[in-house]
Amino acid sequence: MTGIRRLAQHLDISIGTVSRALNGRPDVNEETRKRVLEAAAELGYVPNQSGRSLRQGTTNIIGFMMQTGAEITGQGDTFFMSVFDGVQTVFARHRLDLVALLCSSQEDPDDYLRRVVARGFADGLILSATQRHDPRLEFLAKRKIPFATLGRSLTDVGQPWLDLDFEGMAQTAIDRLVAKGHRRIAVTRPHDDVNLGYIFVDQAASALAAHGLSLDPDLVFRSTPNEAGGYQIARELLSKKDRPTAILLVNESIAIGFYRGLSEAGLKPGRDIAVIGRHSPQTHFLSPSLTGFELSRRDLGIALAEALLATMPAFSHFYPNAELRKIWREELIEGESDAFLLPPA
Amino acid sequence: MTGIRRLAQHLDISIGTVSRALNGRPDVNEETRKRVLEAAAELGYVPNQSGRSLRQGTTNIIGFMMQTGAEITGQGDTFFMSVFDGVQTVFARHRLDLVALLCSSQEDPDDYLRRVVARGFADGLILSATQRHDPRLEFLAKRKIPFATLGRSLTDVGQPWLDLDFEGMAQTAIDRLVAKGHRRIAVTRPHDDVNLGYIFVDQAASALAAHGLSLDPDLVFRSTPNEAGGYQIARELLSKKDRPTAILLVNESIAIGFYRGLSEAGLKPGRDIAVIGRHSPQTHFLSPSLTGFELSRRDLGIALAEALLATMPAFSHFYPNAELRKIWREELIEGESDAFLLPPA
DNA sequence: CATAGTACCGTAAACGTTTACGGTTGTCGA
DNA sequence: TCGACAACCGTAAACGTTTACGGTACTATG
Known part of the structure; x- marks a missing residue:
């Protein structure tokens, strides 16, 4: 018995x-x-969860899918971990089991997701690293699996999403740099088709246009979203004939590699080139201090979890007025890295 | 039908x-x-996995437990992610579902584990951040749940473990620093009871003793294993009357904060103080370059997974001669941070 | 007092597998 | 021809829940 x-x-x-x-x-x-x-x-x-699952057709598990592996390590990590922490606290309230599904860089994210779904692994999913066109979204919608994404996509299937205010960041940063006299401004973007890259670069371009300037395609640097990528950007940038006087770094970890690349050439952010980036726990320890955008990732995680639950019939009544789509503003932390004032031409 | x-x-x-x-x-x-x-x-x-689970009493899931949250973020992340990547590739071979169980810093790891086990969540577990005395190990042994740990513990219940060669690192680093003329050497250790801290400090002490030196208890710095911890260590160290001429950093991320702390005081590693640490993807971009230990975390993950499977009846025949306990040597990457040569007294 | 309604509880089917057991067929040697 | 054996397959029970359905006892109402 x-x-x-x-x-x-x-x-x-x-x-x-x-x-x-x-x-x-x-x-x-x-x-x-x-x-x-x-x-x-x-x-x-x-x-016994197996018994329940069999009978009810639900698993009580929510999966948070992230990418990992050599190309990503340094990025995937700190950001998503903090968000995860927020997500965790919400799901714990409902006795849901939250797990992280780490898709190795060796594997295709679409395949990975297909396996997870075929297996009936989770009752709901959270996706990150949303691509500009993301087949995963259509796939999940077709299967009627509740999910939310961290990041917008052009592939809109009506799912809830939260995102960062990349438009605002680009706009603020450009305005700020132009006000300091910069004319030749570089930007970065991820090496893959993560949507935020497009949003960021587009907005930077139009912000520049508003000042009568244009974004030189030659000054859009692609890189992996980690330290190595930042380093590589610095090398590329330094090899340019007509070097930019300022740069916007879209990812967080790249600032670290970028600093290093500059320093090897004897250059210093805030003196030889103005740098605006984004903050992570690491970047607060850069020297000279980084001027960059920051927000509470934990709160973001909480909102993300609530948005997902709001779309799941079994839980929606707990969150009658959750914000299903929201853009989170980041706050600019002023540092020394953009102190650089362009000498009058 | x-x-x-x-x-x-x-x-x-x-x-x-x-x-x-x-x-x-x-x-x-x-x-x-x-x-x-x-x-x-x-x-x-x-x-249908629920059907199988119910009948067979197994879940086909392996859980990799890590800690996360404010105190840890920066550490937990990059290291474990890379290890996880290695673990993943092994379990994928057996069509096992590997998930990351992230225990929030808000929650007691013992409680968290108890919940996971009570729930019958996984067929096997991998534990990290092994404490010097770790009740989790006894708990799992009592429940007869197969598991392996990343890190030794004094609580030995016969489970497989892999660990890094902290003795070797302490020994090598001390010998190296002493050879350069240092007499007053500081070391760091984690703020909590993670076992590696004890191992590292003990070995450093005995390595110093072999040179007729002793480890000043006042020069053993405790900190969280992240950038903020490193920063705090730098501040503490700089406030000492009789400042050490060299320091050994046991965690990886702390080097970043430590550099920052020094730089704020106008000091430079390798010029004003010798620093030996450990490498992560981030630390390769420190400047001056860090002298530190490094190894392939992915390989470590692979070995860890195989060690676990070797103890699970259903899979053991695949790994007849897996190494169930192994200490991984790290390689010293020479940088500029310990270039400092003590002037003759 | 009869009836309707309510509050609570028991019964049993169903979820989708795996697996012990036994049955059928065919082969081969004596 | 018969028995033993092997090879393959079908049957049905079991895993631990949830839940539709119906039943009982009690209360309220006319």
Whole structure:
């Protein structure tokens, strides 16, 4: 005699009643429910998830898909970890099991997702590193799997998403640099088709245009979103004939490599070139200090989780007015890296 | 009609045979097996994991437990991610589902683990951040859950573990610094009871003793294993009356904060103080370049996964001679940060 | 007092697998 | 021809839940 049956026998009531009592169904005497709960605690009874899953067709698991591997390491990590932490706290409230699904860089994200779904692994998913055109979204929509994304996509299937205000960042940064006299401004973007790259570069271009300037295609640097990418950008930039006087770094970790690249050439941010980037726990320790954008990733994670739950029938009533789509403004932390004032031409 | 039953009906054979065919049982005609496999592919049949789990009492999931959250972020991340990548490739071979279980800093790791186990979540576990005395190990051993740890512990319950050669690192680094004339050498250790801290400090002490020197307790700095911790160490160190001339950093990320702390005081590693640390993707971009230890984390992950599988009855025959306990040597990458030569006293 | 309604509970089917057991067929040697 | 054996396959029970359905006892209402 095991599981719920044992509990029922011990209490001398039927397993149906025990199940109802534990699941908070209304049609059970409060007195009985109390007895059941006590006995469950006493006997250390924990419902078998396989049994529940089989019967209900749900797994109680929410998966947070991230990428990992050589190309990404340094990026994937710190940012998503912090967001994850926020997500975690929300799902814990509902006794949902949140796990991280790390797609190795060796594997195609689409294939990976297909496997996860075919396996019926999770009741809901959170996707990150949203591509400009992202087949994963259509795939999930077709399968009617609840999901939310961290990042917008042109592939819009009506899912909830949260994103950072890349437009705002580009605009603010460009305005700021132009105000300081810069005319030749470089920007970076990820090496792949992550949507934020497009958004960022487009907005930078139009912000420049508003000042009567244009974005030199030669000054758009592509790189992996990690330190190595930043280093490589610095090397490329330094090899240019007509060197820019300022640069906008879209990813966080690249600032670290970029600094290093400059320093090897005897250059210093804020003296020889103006740098505006984005902050992570690491970048706060750069020297000279980085001027960059920052926000609470944990809060972002919380909002992301709530947005997802709001679209899941079983939980939606908990979040009647969750924001399903929101762009999070980042705050500019002023540092020394853009102190550079262009000498009058 | 769904699932295996549908497949059986389509083939006009019994579900038992279908199951046996799919699971590679010997007592099924190879011809039949071929037909089943083809039909399964054609109809896109994927066995329902809940059904299997319920029947077999296994979940097909392996969990990799890591810590996350404010205190850790910066550390947890890059190191474990890379290891995870290696682990992933091994488990994928066996069609096991590997997930990351991220224990938030807000939660007690013991409690978290208890929940995971009570829930019957995984068939096997990998634990990281092993404490000097780690109740989690005894807990898992009692429950007879297969697991392996990344890091030794005094709590030895016979589980497989892999670890880094902290003794070797301490020894090599001390010898090297002493040879350069240093007498007053500081070391760091994590703020909590992670075992590696004890190992590292003990070995550093005995390495110093071999040179007729002793480790000043006042020069053992505790900190969180992230950039902020390194920064704090720098501040503390600089406030000392009798400042050390060299320091050994046990964690990777702290070098970044430490550099920053020095730089704010106008000091430079390799000129004003000798620094030996450990390398991560980030630290390669420090300037002056860091002298530190490095190894392939991915390979470590592969070995870790194989060690775990070797102790799981269902998989052990795949890894008849896996190394169940191994200490991985790290390689010293020479940089400029310990170029500092002590002037003759 | 009869009836309707309510509050609570028990029964049993169903979810999709795996696997022990036994049955059928065919082969081969005595 | 018969028995033993092998090779293959079908049957049905079991894993631990949830939940639709129906039943009982009690209360309220006319």
